[in-house]
Amino acid sequence: MTANLTDSQTTRLACEDLDAADPLASFRGRFDLPPGVIYLDGNSLGALPKATAARIQHVVIQEWGVGLIRSWNDAGWFDKPRALGERIAPLIGAGPGEVVIGDSTSVSLFQVAVAAARLRPGRRVIVSERDNFPTDLYMLESVQELLGDASGALERRLIHDDGPSLDEVLDEDVAVVVLTHVNYRTGRMYDMAEVTRKVHEAGALMVWDLCHSVGAVPVDLNGAGADFAIGCTYKYLNGGPGSPSFIWVAERHQSSARPPLTGWHGHARPFEFGVEYAPAAGMTRFRIGTPQLLSLAGLEASLDLWDEVDLAQVRAKSLQLTDLFIALVDSRLAPWGVEIVTPREHAVRGSQVALRVADGYPIMQALIERGVIGDFRGPDLIRFGFTPLYVSHADVWDAVEILEDILATESWRAERFSRRGAVT
């Protein structure tokens, strides 16, 4: 199945017309992008908002340098993970008091997976999927072992397109299902409400990983009736390299949830310095230790920008960009055996497109040298993220034209493109 180009996709000029009519076009000027670069890797690390550097300088020079220890109160440092969580809430269909900023997404996944499993005592199975982002699977291995008892570790069941399916693994032994909403490699998106419904029917709890969703696709956690979620802020949210994760817990679970990483910032009365742990009310109990304030400053600056964004416009443009990319790949790259892995159906597509192609690694390196930055995911996928705030239709056109040229001239065969760095 291939897509035919529509009239608005047949020329670069037509793409420029789409850009001229783009209601999000002005956001591109709010980012610092290096000249000559078409950045299609915002699904891995978002671009730098122009206001971020000044915000971070303020935190460094004024809040830290001048305010010193006083900034824990005066600059609101202690409250920052809660305050920024509240600003992420509208992006994921969460209510007030349901979101807090965490540590890394891996650590936050551990927090919610253990808390969720503890709400289903006696059930000994954790379900995830073989194609999940590996850190989720790795952390769940530990959760299984640590929550095991005399009868051994918990059991893990991994679903996969080749079987078993979710329907096949769900039974009365399943405590928790942990799935990533938009797959990091293929861009395939789950029907959050439908999956959550099935999981609840089996009496289990649903944990969503939103790393590749937030800021990219509509997310309605409360609408879907989900239980727990975590997500990343350095991809589509542009919080900066390694900016901290967020944690969402449905209000109905908050008072009974027992996260395992019981640090003093999650304590009910941290400044009484008591000997016994007592969990704080609400999402505060999911906090652990002292947050990394400089990284939080980057996130805060990016949220200033997101406060202004219409998420419906983001989704509409995201689908326009990925539709355009898919149609151009179909019409121009077929001779080189390029296969589109990402679903063509809108309802199950995230904001990225993966192409399967032999020699994907050197091809991506050649693309990067020409200024088109995507990434490679072994064994044979090249992956492109479409971030509606700063990618234009003309960018998509140009990227495909450069990729076509690289394939047609076989310039990717140059020896320099096959040498691998530490991160591919």
Add this chain to the structure above:
Amino acid sequence: MTANLTDSQTTRLACEDLDAADPLASFRGRFDLPPGVIYLDGNSLGALPKATAARIQHVVIQEWGVGLIRSWNDAGWFDKPRALGERIAPLIGAGPGEVVIGDSTSVSLFQVAVAAARLRPGRRVIVSERDNFPTDLYMLESVQELLGDASGALERRLIHDDGPSLDEVLDEDVAVVVLTHVNYRTGRMYDMAEVTRKVHEAGALMVWDLCHSVGAVPVDLNGAGADFAIGCTYKYLNGGPGSPSFIWVAERHQSSARPPLTGWHGHARPFEFGVEYAPAAGMTRFRIGTPQLLSLAGLEASLDLWDEVDLAQVRAKSLQLTDLFIALVDSRLAPWGVEIVTPREHAVRGSQVALRVADGYPIMQALIERGVIGDFRGPDLIRFGFTPLYVSHADVWDAVEILEDILATESWRAERFSRRGAVT
């Protein structure tokens, strides 16, 4: 017991002479300190090195903004936790390949406490102390519960000056002892080698919390034969608010240690994106998820400065400053019932001095208003940290003079000083 002032402690001029002869004096110019402030809270949040702001701007504007995703390789982001760990090693008596940067100290304590306890299977007791910094105790509560099995949670034994003592709790059931080297409230310092020896004699493993030691007092982990350690970088190391912790594991334990937070950055081959977790060799297995790069940039800038510091000079000056403070408090503040809680003996004193005084909270608030920043720890301690890189003998003189004036005039009784903020 009170100290008599020596000749070099009797006048401000004598203190200025000490400053003129101070081999560390030039470091004060390497920090941005607000005018009119005597900062005696560097044991809680270190001051801002002058070079830090520019370093962070470089990471934001060049490495993130221009380098974008390429900086994971080109700017060495992926390797940063290892590279910065190597630079902390000389500050704590660690060898190459023994230190890695972690997450928050709470999370890092969880990593090492579980890893340590797993090396002593069958032993069901974790020892700590009632006066430990509470987050350590809170995290250990979780460790106890998670490592429990059919016979229940592990047992916790807390030592205390009022009993039981370490000798009394050590037996063949003890798996791990977790102690903080320098106490956060009193500044009392353990004999690391002696305590470690006792713990090993009982067949247990020793975990040291170095939060109030690193950059303040001599630490020789390998010399003491310790097993695990974690520490903080935002206090005496001046890494910035919430800058990440470090983790040390003796080389002999690294290949058998199994930390519980098994994220992809601790995987042997993270970029193969495999389904099963396989721990990396060495300290890398203690890494978890994506590090917070902006906070790491702050730490990197501060380590540039520490590379130049002679630790013996730091210890000598620290003792000079705390001796001076203690002598001045003895000679001038006795009329108001001020009691020195910190040990007077050098061998067991860290780089801070705690005073017990009724109405400590409003007194500290009055001090802060006068530009002398320390902090209050309930119920009745006011705490002063002496950071040899930027605190002078004259600062100590002036701080005591201002405190004496506040006590003598009872200016702390003003109503505005008794209102509490969130962080005291």
